[in-house]
Amino acid sequence: MLDANLKTQLQAYLEKVTQPFEIVASLDNSAKSTELKSLLEEISSLSNKITLRLDGTDARKPSFSLNRIGADMSLRFAGIPLGHEFTSLVLALLQVGGHPSKLAQEMIEQIAQLEGRYEFETYFSLSCQNCPDVVQALNLMAVLNPNIRHVAIDGALFQEEVEQRQVMSVPMVFLNGEMFGQGRMGVEEILSKLDTGSADRAAEQMNEKEPFEVLVIGGGPAGAAAAIYAARKGIRTGIAAERFGGQVMDTLSIENFISVKETEGPKLVRAMEEHVREYGVDIMNLQRASRLVPASKKGGLHSVEFESGGKLSAKTVIMATGARWREMNVPGEQEYRTRGVAYCPHCDGPLFKGKRVAVIGGGNSGVEAAIDLAGIVASVTLLEFDTKLRADEVLQAKLNSLPNVTVIKNALTTEVKGDGSKVTALVYQDRATEELHELELEGIFVQIGLLPNSEWLKDTVALSDRGEIEINAQCATNIPGIFACGDVTNVPYKQIIIAMGEGAKASLSAFDHIIRTS
Template sequence: MLDANLKTQLKAYLDKVTQPIEIVASLNDSAKAQEMLGLLQDIASLSDKITLKTDGDNERKPSFSLNRPGGDISLRFAGLPMGHEFTSLILALLQVGGHPSKTSAETIEQIRAIEGEYNFETYFSLSCQNCPDVVQALNLMAVLNPNIRHVAIDGALFQDEVEKRQIMAVPTIYLNGEVFGQGRMGLEEFLAKLDTNASAREAEKLNAKEAFDVLIVGGGPAGASAAIYAARKGIRTGIAAERFGGQVLDTMAIENFISVQETEGPKLATALEEHIRQYEVDITNLQRATQLVPNTKGGLHQVHFASGAVLKSKTIILATGARYRELNVPGETEYRTRGVAYCPHCDGPLFKGKRVAVVGGGNSGVEAAIDLAGVVAHVTLLTHNTLRADAVLQRKLHSLPNVDVILNAQISEVKGDGKKVNGLSYKDRSSNEFHTIDLEGVFVQIGLLPNTEWLKGTVELSPRGEIIIDDRGQTSLPGIFAAGDVTTVPYKQIVIAVGEGAKASLSAFDHLIRSSAPE
């Protein structure tokens, strides 16, 4: 199952195991079960601390559990954890085998203190870059607390469950049989939802912090770059983000970040955070900004957060990025995660053999159609005007036999049967005629919206809601700067955001020097 190179790498990890691991497989006669058996036999052969049993009787077949002999860990993979989930398997083996997690001692104690009964089920796809964060967080919690149980389920393999539960987006997380959440979630987010007092405690800690010289709001590429450049100046630097990594976390393939030939969004987000942590930067995650109060007492600016926390700073850099633009048509909200999706890489495998539409004629829309064409039965790409994607992508698109392209289409409604999507209506802008396409999924790829609702009435915004900045990143308010996709800077690209973050940080530093200089 594993090639020689992968076995060598895996053995190096398994040499760190200090406690015995028992793998119990529940198998059937399927080809996937034989693949799973081959994988588990390879793993067991690499460490004398691992034993493999094949007499499991779990109802989900094929699946396997990880435990210590006589232990009380409830952790199971239902499906073959390869692709993005192979790292989840390695981490689970290490943690069950006694290798300490890099998680802070405070967080580990918080997990161990959770009381009650928590039976988690996570539906993932092997192509989903968001799923490993969920799987790894819940696996760790299951290792540390016997009250917490977790099963990671490959939705493509257990299609009967997916159909029964009407799961049309991954990751989808169930807790005690009820939907708990969808989309990327990390350990901090799970603890915030399970430990109801965590948010109040965190807000109290934040309110006690001293004022920063520069506070960056947003943890994407622009925010990360700004934090690094500020910290290198030796000034007191803080960064507060609703979701560290930002939009990059939802980006699959990155092939135009200079000097990095190819990477994935989550990997880049992790690298950005690791780089920031090399400096003395005060990092706060899972804090959604709700209000900017400029020029308060003592000349400090304030940022208020949904948790009730307030952070103060002499200068502020706004780098809150953007989010997926929505169609804003009837049915979109009702059928979100029930056929309406925004991440083809994550959710595409759930539509295997089905008919889908992609809305959007730019690079992201055409790339989505190309990717989906290899999974689904048929793709219809609709765009408001003409295709705007790069020529190489258009040539590839037109070469695919199971893709139709409809130009000049104005989406009017996402249709469904009350449970899931079953059609899409649009108006032909050339003839003004209305048409309906029968399908099971709609992937929306029509660009981004800046995250600036919380800033209305403070800094000056463009008609599109972007923060207006000058060539130094300065906003309409002295001491308040902005960078990245949230601003009026054209061409929303990661490499541009990184440069803009650096520029805004240098401008903030220059402002601090000039405002504190003696007259």
């Protein structure tokens, strides 16, 4: 199962285990159970503190639990956690084995103080880059609090269960049998939903903070670079973000980040956050900006208000709120979001194995999605609004070679249909004849570009007709002391490396402004 190099690395990690624990496997006669048994035998052979038992009686087979000897703890994997979830498995082994996490002490205490009974179930897919964050967060919470139980379930392996619970998008989390949340969540976000007073406490703490010299709004590549460049100047720097990492967290493979031949979005985000924290930047997560109030006089303080009720002030503000997936804005799209309408083929594709799906969009993202899905689903219909595809020729050639892909051009999607619980069809109009057509299918993957996250800035800074913040060569907006960078601006070519460069430029411009106005 594990190659020699991976075994060596895992053995080195397991040397950090300080407390004995057991792995209890629940198996049957299937090939997957044999595969899991082999993996667990290899893992248990790498540490004398791990005992493997094969007498588990869990209804989900194959599955296994991790149990610390003499402790009340329930943490289980249903499936074989390889792919993106192998890191989740390694972390679970270490944490159950007593190795401390890097979570802030105040958050550890907040988890430990939760009362009641919390039975979590997370459905994931091995190709989903969003799922490990959720699995790892809930596994850690189960280690820290005996009231919390967690099982991570490979949706592709338990198809009947997925069908019954209508899981059409991962990660999807259930709490005590009821839907709890869908999409990427970290410990902070889960805690904010369980501990309803945490948001109010965070807002109070924000309101008590002293003014910053540079306040960055947004935690993507542009925001991270801006925060680092400001903090390196030795000035008081804060960064408030809805989620650290932004769109990069949803990026599977990155192969054009200069000097790094290949990496993945979540891995790059972890490195960015570690780098930002090294400089003592005040990071405020789960904060969605709602209003910008420019300074009333030259040299005064700008302020930013947040949906949580918090408010921050600063000499300069750098807006790096990025962009989000563009939606079709047709009837049925919102009703069936996560119930057949999806935006991440890498995450949700395995849930549509053997089914009929459509991809909306003929650019690189859309064609790449169609190619990836073709190897999983029964058939793919790609719909493009224009009269020709806009993807690179090499991608189009690959697409045209696939026998289960149909391309429809000059098509306008007009409606998503469903039976009340899941998608059943898509309606599109032939733009040449204006005739309506209906495609019977089970899934729709939307890949039609991005929208800037700038709605909260209307009537303050100047925006383009596309909603992008207009900036000059120094990343300055039309308001002195207010700067912007990254995908939310009118700078062309939305690329990670460009966003980082723009973030550095915006920060240097903000520092120059502070010097000249102080």
